[in-house]
Amino acid sequence: MTLPENTLESARQWDAKDPLHAFREQFLIPKVNQEPIIYFTGNSLGLQPADAGKAIERELEDWARFGVEGHFHARHPWYSYHERLAPGAASLLGARLEEVVLMNQLTSNLHFLLVSFYRPKGKRVKILTEHRPFPSDSYALASQIAFHGLDPNACLVEMQPREGEHTLRTDDILAKIQELGEELALVLFGGVNFYTGQAFGMEAITAKAHEAGALAGFDLAHAAGNIPVQLHDWNVDFACWCTYKYLNSGPGSVGGAFVHGRHLKEDLPRLAGWWGHDKATRFKMDKAFSPMQTAEGWQVSNAPVLNMVVHTVALAQFVQAGMERLRAKSLQLTAYAEAIIGDINNKHLAGLQIITPRDPEQRGCQLSIVAPAKGKTIYNRLTERAVSVDWREPEASAPLGAGVIRMAPVPMYNSFEDVFRFGEILKECLGVK
């Protein structure tokens, strides 16, 4: 892959020919001393689309003007508001329109989907999950297991990396699925691990889970808007995601859920609510629940329109930019950051270790950096110099006993110049400049 040189001039030339560079202007970047900061925490909370405020105002106007009638008479009627989001979400994640729904929030959606897709029976009771899953996912899985009267310690299996390694090998994951065999009820992995930034082979994992007679679901919190995903073709059974990380839809914004078409007509157990009822007869308020024959059948409550408004704005940007172009730029931006960090290591023996896989196919835009002994200090110095990255404390079993600095140059609004400047500031923080 050709990359910019490690000079300001070269980085600026690359920005000038970047077809996505104009998107940066459509975001509000926090400033320090009038200057936009280097924002590499879009993996935690994406930046605000500049049009978000106006879009919310329009909705507030409709509320003022119509009151309850806005459900049917607002410019975008609230009754069907979530339907506006399905086409964008479906194209982003490789799903059919009827397979996706925007509703609730991430962990809530995981619970609702587990009710339908984790149904332990006889020997088949175990859930296999990734090493160091996001804590909310562990809590959800363990509590679902306990809810079935089973022991989470025995039923929740966390995949461990090999001695001295940080990430998981696909072959090892597949072997583990095979080993668990008929004890395995479900494989529930992140699409991209929040800590290491490792992207998992969702298609291979799904196929292997099915071969073992189990189901496969994915938490796409760090995958949606970050890496290309083809949920339908990969045969994934179900998935959920949030929209406030790479999808720039605002703090606590609406979550998403995917249910593969082959499950839509099955009579699955679920926790029901009125918004999942057939929309043609919903307002008849019948006693008998008759679910929509789409992913919308998993809805329980009426839609949180005000935060969905921001998601419509943000999704439109993704549709316009196109996941293919975003991914192409992302591969370059992240490889550029990796090369610059490598340069600093070579020239100054900085000892920075990137634990994210080197193989671009096994990562999104995030790099997780370990700086043994002085990671926290470097993180603090970066923050003082208006670089937004984040710090994760080490876990007891971490091979280097060190925490990580996570940085995510996102292709939607970060520039090659951001990455170049990051390298220069990093040298200052290391005291080698």
Ligand SMILES: *Cc1c(COP(=O)(O)O)cnc(C)c1O
């Ligand atoms: C960010 C994140 C969450 C957060 O859950 P919410 O329900 O949105 O608060 C959960 N799981 C993963 C994997 C995450 O990355």
